Amino acid sequence: MLSNLAVPFVLLWAGARANRGVPVSEALPVDFFCFRRLNDTHQFGCSSDYNGNVGVVHVVRGSKDIEYVESTGPPTKYMALIDDVDLRVDTLDRFAKSNRVSGVLVTQTNKKAQAFSIDDTCPNRYSSFYKGEESCQKNKIDGNKVSSALLRDYPFPIFYVNETLTEKVIVCYNKFNKDTTQNSLYEKRKCSLKMFAPMNAAVDSKTCLRRTQLLSYFTLPTHFCDPLENKNVFALLEASEPAQETVIIAARLDSFSLFSGLAPGADSAVSGIVSLLTLAEALTKVKSSTIRNKNILFALFNGEAFDYIGSSRCILDLTNGGFAYNLGMDNITSIIELNQLFLTTDSEKNWFAHVDAEQYNDPEMRKKLDAILTSLKASGRIVDSVDNDLPPSSARRFLNDKPKLATVVLTNYKQTFANHYYNSIFDSYPHRISDIPKQSEKLQGLLASVGDTVLKMVAPPGSSPAPLEINKQLIDDLLVCYLRNSSCPRFQAVVNSISRKILREEPHSLYVSVSPPSGTTSGSTALTYLSLVRYSGRVVDNVTDAEACLALHRANTERNYTWMYGENPKPSEPGICVEHLATMTTARSPAFDSQDSDELHYSTWTESIWSQPEMSLFIQASVRSQYTALALGFVIFATSLLLSVLIYRKSDDIFEDPNPTQTPASPVAC
């Protein structure tokens, strides 16, 4: 009887092994993944369960598929496969609410979304000093279906992968999962996916930092979260005669997206960084006959996308006297910020110079601001805009701290962002900007106006400095470096044999990230610093090796000396030694270093520690065969039990007694 039963089972197993050419289980590489970030009150982002999430693959192409996953399909956990351009916050919310989705796989399609910004409609809402909902809608873009995705917490992992990988999953899906009848889950094998990306931190920043501290007393060597941290980059261009008064030219260094390691920030950050570097180069080149009465401080702030981490730290240092160059807050007279600057459509013809209405209404300040605005407007490329609320910018943070600081923010928009991809995966080449040479030409015009204005601001009263020359080729090259290939000639020129390892073929991510291992700096920050060193510094003649360059700093500690390859290294001149006043300072929110900082609206963002994400594609047995296997297990167990009892009972008959004469009585009563 047993053998009769066994035959169909053996056949069934043989059938389960043949997966129609698809491997039973295949590990897939995870390119980019959504992770958990926390602030003072909430957790945001994604996390899988501790052991990973498993679900049946379903390709989502329309509202029918969303309903299928959400309610109409057989009751199980699903892995939704969706194109990046189709990603919507309400879809993800429905997935989360249905409790039937265990993960989302987003495909990189290279198609262009109409609008895509995962930031809040009011970026940095809670560190904004302007109250009132009406004014705070700068990032409210029509057609942006992923608005505020940054500020949501999803109970499943979301991975962002390339099309070749998705193709593999779709092939598997087409072979096994196309039959969508209610019974198919029971009868048929299914193509399934396992996603593993568990996050350690939970609840809020306070909780995860506390847990990290508590753990040091206990056994587990794990760690829960780290504050967001990176470096600010500064360079000082000194006045002709030693002076205290200083003008700041600022830009921001960072951007983000929903996924780790992916923060192109083309317009959000790169437009400002490249403009600042170009201005630094032009202003440093100016002949010494052009007298400057004030210092110019080039400032690149990091972590600005997360409630102004870098600028609030810089302001604190300036106020406490802990800032470089012996500068204090009293020395700063004005600040000009280069914010988002690409003009991509034909209808956009000019930039806007934003000033704060309250400051502009102060007669004394109006005089100063008018002088700046008149000069900016002279070329006709810039239009002034007196706002009730300044655009979200580092300058706004400065203005709040020092109301007497003449503050101008230059942008490509008047009311709402012209950039429809603010802080997202689409704020990149070729989505946000496709024609780099054309863009550099436009920026050249803008920077000429800004440069002339800055020269006038620092010139002695009554003098009229010669027009500034802006290097269009430099803008062009730098845009390529930041947006397409960080291993470009301009970046190759500023590294040396040690720092060259940060160069790579793809652009660097501009995400602020967390404190790197000591002695290292994130790629984008390091390259920006080195570029600023190159463009704001002076090449020292007759120094032909790194040792000699380092020795110069020991002789003159007032200045810094950096050894780099230079534009054309030759065996006789392997590099150049640059004398400069550039520096990097820590951009870490003061909230994590002082106790009573709650009322100052300092950034409280932290990032969770995670286990290395993994993903595997496999064929899940049908529910029927799973039950069959279980039932078979029971049958085998019961049969063998029965058999042993029978054999035991009949042991005397079955086994021959080897020594029949010496048989003692059984010691155990059965």
Add this chain to the structure above:
Amino acid sequence: MDIRRMETQEKVDLSRKYFLGGCFFLPFLWAVNAVWFFKDAFAKESFPGQNKIRSNVVKSAIGAGIWLIVLITWNVIFQIKRPQWGEFGDRLSAIIPRGIA
């Protein structure tokens, strides 16, 4: 030690020692006492000192029972309320769960 081979008087002494030991917050001694001497206290024919063993066994059993209820109650309260207690809950935990409140 095989208690089956012990003298009855020794058993009385031992069960008393276990009961007294259990008074020092050692509920497992009570539990062991109650199980070990249950047969001697209730199932065997009466012998001198059985009443003493019986009283030790009953007291130990009640004590161990109360301990059990207290520990289960605390465990349930802790498991349910720990996330709400915040810092206090974390301080009480030897192993803090990852990724959840």
